[in-house]
Amino acid sequence: MSMHPGRRLLLRGALTVAGAALAAPRRGLAQAPAAAPAAAPSGPFSLPPLPYAADANEAAIDARTMEIHHGAHHRAYVNTLNAAVAQAPQLASLELDAVLANLGQVPEAVRTAVRNNGGGHANHSMFWQIMGGRGGQPGGELMAAIGRDFGGWDRFRAEFERASTTQFGSGWAFVTVAREGGLAIVQKPNQDTPLMDGHRVLMGNDVWEHAYYLRYQNRRAEYVRNWWNVLDWGKIEARYAAARAGTLKI
Amino acid sequence: MAFSLPPLPYSANALAGQNMCQETLELHHGKHHNAYVVALNGLIEGKGLAGKSLEQICAEAGKQGADGLPVLNQAGQHWNHILFWQVMSPKGGGDKLPGALEAKITQDLGGLAQFREAFKQAGVTQFGSGWAWLVIGTDGKLKVTKTPNGANPLSTGEGQPILGCDVWEHAYYLDFRNVRPNYLDNFLNKLVDWEVVATLLQQGGMKSGQSA
Numbered sequence: 001m002s003m004h005p006g007r008r009l010l011l012r013g014a015l016t017v018a019g020a021a022l023a024a025p026r027r028g029l030a031q032a033p034a035a036a037p038a039a040a041p042s043g044p045f046s047l048p049p050l051p052y053a054a055d056a057n058e059a060a061i062d063a064r065t066m067e068i069h070h071g072a073h074h075r076a077y078v079n080t081l082n083a084a085v086a087q088a089p090q091l092a093s094l095e096l097d098a099v100l101a102n103l104g105q106v107p108e109a110v111r112t113a114v115r116n117n118g119g120g121h122a123n124h125s126m127f128w129q130i131m132g133g134r135g136g137q138p139g140g141e142l143m144a145a146i147g148r149d150f151g152g153w154d155r156f157r158a159e160f161e162r163a164s165t166t167q168f169g170s171g172w173a174f175v176t177v178a179r180e181g182g183l184a185i186v187q188k189p190n191q192d193t194p195l196m197d198g199h200r201v202l203m204g205n206d207v208w209e210h211a212y213y214l215r216y217q218n219r220r221a222e223y224v225r226n227w228w229n230v231l232d233w234g235k236i237e238a239r240y241a242a243a244r245a246g247t248l249k250i
Numbered sequence: 251m252a253f254s255l256p257p258l259p260y261s262a263n264a265l266a267g268q269n270m271c272q273e274t275l276e277l278h279h280g281k282h283h284n285a286y287v288v289a290l291n292g293l294i295e296g297k298g299l300a301g302k303s304l305e306q307i308c309a310e311a312g313k314q315g316a317d318g319l320p321v322l323n324q325a326g327q328h329w330n331h332i333l334f335w336q337v338m339s340p341k342g343g344g345d346k347l348p349g350a351l352e353a354k355i356t357q358d359l360g361g362l363a364q365f366r367e368a369f370k371q372a373g374v375t376q377f378g379s380g381w382a383w384l385v386i387g388t389d390g391k392l393k394v395t396k397t398p399n400g401a402n403p404l405s406t407g408e409g410q411p412i413l414g415c416d417v418w419e420h421a422y423y424l425d426f427r428n429v430r431p432n433y434l435d436n437f438l439n440k441l442v443d444w445e446v447v448a449t450l451l452q453q454g455g456m457k458s459g460q461s462a
Contacts, residue, residue: 068427068428072427072428073428076428112377116377168319168323168399168400169323169378169379169380169398169399169400169418170378170379170419171378189378189399190377190378191377191378208378208419209379209418209419209420209423210419210423210428213419213420213423213424214423214424217277217281217420217424218277218281218282218285218420
């Protein structure tokens, strides 16, 4: 968590007192691309534009899938999240990671909507950001951490692919990163995210069928293998550094 | 004995005119459903399933919560798809329901239009993978419900399904992409074989005839 204890307490208060103003400004999606969204958002959350052309990840994901995944699926999460937040205005001033880490304090009437759609918004915002590259391997501290925590690159890859292929039904495989740099692989169903456990996400792969069905149909394992070819390790290394500095958000 | 993939009760291109294309049916039946059958057969020995009916396995796995999921995921999906193929037909859809079924839907759910709306809502609001159901509840009344992933009303104890609609994305992505509500409308208006649903109502549910 990047928040110091005092701020966390403040957030708890804000979440439980309806309409309470919160001192900390909402900085938006710190990890989202800087470009302005194409359309004015109808709420505090907005769809980040893809940081590359829709066909930039052809080595793993076709352009049509990227367009639907971003323009329809992710957009629907953003719109539904905004609709939920409209019913709980005290959430609008909070950062998404703080909301997701404190779902128990979100009003019950909108809690499931915030969980599903806030999770979907955070997960996809991260997902777009770490692709657009040419695969390969990371270097430096991140590679050292992979060696330390997984026993090497090949084992890391195999364990992540296993998490991706064995998630039954809709969900994600993630690599979480602790403040001290430790890495772990976790599966989550649907649009749940390790952010809900107060953990930081280094990277994650979407294994909902919508992420791969047009090109791979039932062959999830093939999609999962190809996905490595479009990762941007420079971006992931930057997320690793941000996590260690305590500045990584979603 | 082992579980087996039942053949489709129509050809793989039989529903293409009703917006479920041949590729969808071939993949859904020949790949997805088949994978559940193969995986379930692989669990029979290790999980002590031998001799049990598919229905019994679903119900018992459902009572075990998270511990039962490895079995329920495969057993539930095998049962669910067996029902799913049966309740669709090239002659499906329309508003003409067998009398007893229509009367029961009207009595318990308020009418066909109300049922369709409730069933569609169940399917639309099942977040992620899962199923929408029309069941004969434990009180004997018809009820609309939904379950996630491979679960079903046998596993939740909610009753005996007489109609089920798969809302995993693999069921509709090639035909409808992200637009699940249109898939559900199409299922209800063009695909449901009401004669089969009426027969299942009369019989008190579906018996798969499959056992380990």
